[in-house]
Amino acid sequence: MWGPAQSPQGRLQPENNCIVWRLFKKNMLSDGERGEWGAGMKLGELARIVAVPEGCREMEITGLANDSRKVRPGDLFFAVHGYKTDGLLYLDEAIRKGAVAAVTEGPVERETPIPLLAAERIREAEGLAAARFYGEPSRKLRMIGVTGTNGKTTVAHLIKHILAAAEVPTGLIGTVWIENGAMLESSERTTPDAIDLQRTLATMVANGMQAVAMEVSSHALALQRVTGTEYDAAVLTNITHDHFDFHKDYQSYLESKSILFRNLYPYGKPDKYAVLNREDPSWPMLKELCQVPVYDYGAGPEAMVRLIRTDRQERQSLLTLELCGRECRIATSLPGRFNRYNILAAVAVAWREGVPLPAIAAAVPRFPGVPGRYQEVRCGQPFRVMVDFAHNPAALESILEMAREQCSGRRIIVFGCEGEKDRLKRPLMGRIAVQNADIPILTSDNLYHEDIGQIFEDVQRGMGEEERRALIVEPDRRNAIRKALELAQPGDFVIVAGKGHEQYLVRGSVYQPFSDVQILQELLAEGASPPCPPSLPLQ
Structure with missing residues (x-):
């Protein structure tokens, strides 16, 4: 748990992240006070x-x-x-x-x-x-569950941001942190286990929260961590290749995700609904099994929440949306096509929760971003540098597509694959990196107890001889990041992918302190004047 002197990025930044600052300044509950409700x-x-x-x-x-x-x-x-x-x-x-x-x-x-x-x-x-x-706390809150392979964190944070801006006290549970209304807590996993989850929800009720935006992972659904939680809304971002070490195949993965929507029963709490990505292949199946009203989003004319047009400026986009026949224009600095869909999902929820469209349009441009999600590091260098959590094929491809949209120079990517996790996605990520980046650099991620040579061999499986020659292999992650910065020229775009907000590298059972953002700041500051300031998510 972070104390008053620490933020999730290692230091408190009250000038630039007012939401975090206000949370830390509130009256905090001690460890001894949290989770104590009556005599049992x-x-x-x-x-x-x-x-x-x-x-x-x-x-x-x-x-x-x-x-x-x-x-x-x-x-x-x-x-x-x-x-x-x-x-x-x-x-x-x-x-x-x-x-x-x-x-x-x-x-x-x-x-x-x-x-x-x-x-x-x-x-x-x-x-x-x-x-x-814990007194059935989910029945006393508007529970908004967000699931999907990519985008869960951003959508949950956006929903919380928009509702809070509309003066709806809203808690947050997710990969980066938990906001319970009185403090920030670090997250051990995307979705807490069943006991911690109910304790957290009860804390939110005690702290006066009225709604919760919550990431719901496929593991949590398959392992019944959210059993006993009654949701008011279920949101899908997308379903692509990930976690096949656990789910074995796409169909099993889809079945786990579908539990959130299947269990959204039309009885119990009133006014339940689902928000689906109409352009995801899972849409027909999920829509069919939903027993509550469905609101879908996308760019096609059939979508209820539709992206009509995107007008791009240098580092900002103006989105024209249509919500059930009503048009709305929203400015955002979140980059990439995938973020436009994240915004559609969050807007659909906020609108369905009763937030007026003008209030939504005013809140989205003020969204501070999420640590480790397309987080730009600026130290006066003549090229762009970004840290992102992209750790599966679709996410890696999406961030490289975003860099192509916004970069006049070369795309340089540092990436790796975790040990003891889905081996099937490794060659897919390798091919995406060599085919979409001008300079791909393969390095280590969390190894756990797996040999790094096996991981590198899996990543390069299926590559042609020319692709293998184009791939730079540097096992030491810090040196790989240094190499990317040394190769970067004015106008280039450097992406360090895979770890995002994480503050460690795992070697065996040892968690070694390591932050991609901090390493970048240190390396860039070696040749930067003035010294590199604290980094924030892309504004």
Whole structure:
């Protein structure tokens, strides 16, 4: 968790990022205060979720935990069987730390000093129990879930920005950070696990939030982290190749994404709806399964929220939109075609949430951007430098397309592929880099325990001899970035892709401090005068 002296980019920037500054200046909740609601609950209140023996129903639980290291006295421990380990292996540790009962997947024949409660599907039970324990917080908020391969972060941040500008107190949950109405918290993953999610939503309710813009990952949907959360709106950006190490293929990936829309039931909270990208191949299937009104967006004449025209200036675009027959013009400095579609999605949600079109048009140009998303680094150099999170084929292709639109010189890209992740996308990313960049530089990303030689071999698979010769291979990421800057000439566009906002490189199990933005600032400042100022997302 960041304290008052730290921002997600390493330093507080009140002059340039007023939203962050205001959040830090608010009264903050301490770690001890967050997540404490009353004295707890009786186990019997969970009897419809897990099998609670008659003799245990009056037992009090004062917290929930799925990690034995975080167990506190009075907790109910969920011994979840994960992909790398089994929660039952840590049951003894949870008991030593004070767990008063534990939930297991199915009956477990084991002598323990605490009751073991069997659940048919433990991940589902964990989500439902967490929602119950924290007072069903999603039912007290306008929950806007955003899913998709690329663009989730930008769309969620844009929705939060527009609603907040319209004086709707809005929380944010996503890849970069969590805004709970009183403070910023770092994110361990795009979508928190079920217990952390419900605790976070309850904190937002306590802090007076009325709405939440939330990134919902395919992993979270498949692993039921959002079970127990009732959404008012579900938004799709796009579905392209990613995470096939987990989902195995596109159809499995699509099925996981579709859960968000399938579970948007027409009962419960009123006024639910879906926002879909009409130009994404998933549109027909998702539209068919939706049981609530659907608002789609795109550039074609059939789209309900339609991009009519884009007038480009040097570093700004003026978008002409049509929303169900009403025309609206919106200025933006967010670059690239993909961001125009991100804006369409966010505008559709804000408009559907009741924000007047003039207020939307006034808010979008003031959007401060997102750290690590097309974040420009300016140190007086005669060429452009940008950091982006692009870590899959579609994102890499999109950012190179954007650079082509905005660059009169050469495109230089530094990229890599993570270890122990989707190997199928590696050769796709390699071909995109060599075919769309003038100078492609392959370097390391998070390796985990995989050999870098294997990763580089996968990236170059399928390349012709000429393409391999054009590819510069530099395993050291800092040196690769230095090489890109040394090769850059006036008018060129340097892109450092893959890590975005992340502040580390993973080697084995060790997280080494590393920031693409900071490294760029340091290297550019070596020859820059005056010294390089703090970098902000592209304005």
